[in-house]
Amino acid sequence: MGGMTASPGRRVLLAAPRGYCAGVDRAVIAVEKALEQYGAPVYVRHEIVHNKYVVQTLEKKGAIFVERTEEVPPGSIVMFSAHGVAPVVHEEAERGRLATIDATCPLVTKVHKEAVRFANDDYDILLIGHEGHEEVIGTSGEAPEHIQLVDGPGDVAKVEVRDPSKVVWLSQTTLSVDETMETVDALKEKFPQLISPPSDDICYATQNRQLAVKQMGAEAELVIVVGSRNSSNSKRLVEVAKLAGARAAYLVDFADEIDEAWLEGVSTVGVTSGASVPEILVEQVLEWLSGRGFEDVEIVKAAEESIIFSLPKELRRDLREEAAALVAERGGTGTGTDSASAQ
Secondary structure, eight states: OOOOOOOTTOEEEEEESOSOOHHHHHHHHHHHHHHHHHOSOEEEESOSSSOHHHHHHHHHHTEEEESSGGGSOTTOEEEEOTTOOOHHHHHHHHHTTOEEEEOOOHHHHHHHHHHHHHHHTTOEEEEESOTTOHHHHHHHTTSTTTEEEEOSGGGGGGOOOSOTTSEEEEEOTTSOHHHHHHHHHHHHHHOTTOBOOSSOOSOHHHHHHHHHHHHHHTTOSEEEEEOOTTOHHHHHHHHHHHHTTOSEEEEESSGGGOOGGGGTTOSEEEEEEOTTOOHHHHHHHHHHHHTTTOOEEEEEEOOOOOOOOOOOGGGGSOHHHHHHHHHHHHSSSSOSHHHHHTO
């Protein structure tokens, strides 16, 4: 291992921006702050973000990840992930006597609000996204009777609407920009009066990371994307790299997953990371490549990012007290008087 010698012909193109977006940063910090403020355990419904390393790190600090709200004991604190949840999940938490922290990315919340508004105006809503993804499940749950999923251009033929003059499209925030617009074009051909959302649904970070990969893809024979396999935006970066001209592109969680055979005949390696990936994992990949002769690192800069989201408002309250009050009020172990003062 590491037997290659340094060569001027070997270089790394490092994407900028890469890694954490503002929504992911907010969600991860929210779990850390909740653990610090209220102590363990803090339950999290689904993975807070789609990254194996982040989830494992937070578990060591006392976070407990669950798939269903019913798994959380009454009187506990539960946090909703950055991908958002349907209104029914909030109702489940209330019935379960849980204090909640909503760490949904504000950009996902925007799509939820758009869905509610268009449903209230009785539109058919065509949600472009991947079936089974938590974000799609959450958005669809806002108005299930009005929303139908369109999972790529191949789904367009089967789409039926009540009134072709009252149709709008929305999208999952982590999709490939190019593929989404291909789907939109196909929908517009079928429904010429299709309305677009008031602002772009695909998040700025997803777009910026894809743009950087497009710029490096034409030069890099190999692109390594650091990210987990259940991360939609990370998987899209692999696809974008290949479409941009890279001979090969692979998704890895950790540096030790890289196959040295991938470097055969390669002089330029592109490196980037999905929006849920901490920078330490990218640094480990760069170190691995450096040990194999790829010491020259050039930055490929596609955009500047300065967006910061404030932490969930629930972190400014005493949620342990609220949780205890909920148990007393709805569990029959108290008068319910104290719970009113805890709101």
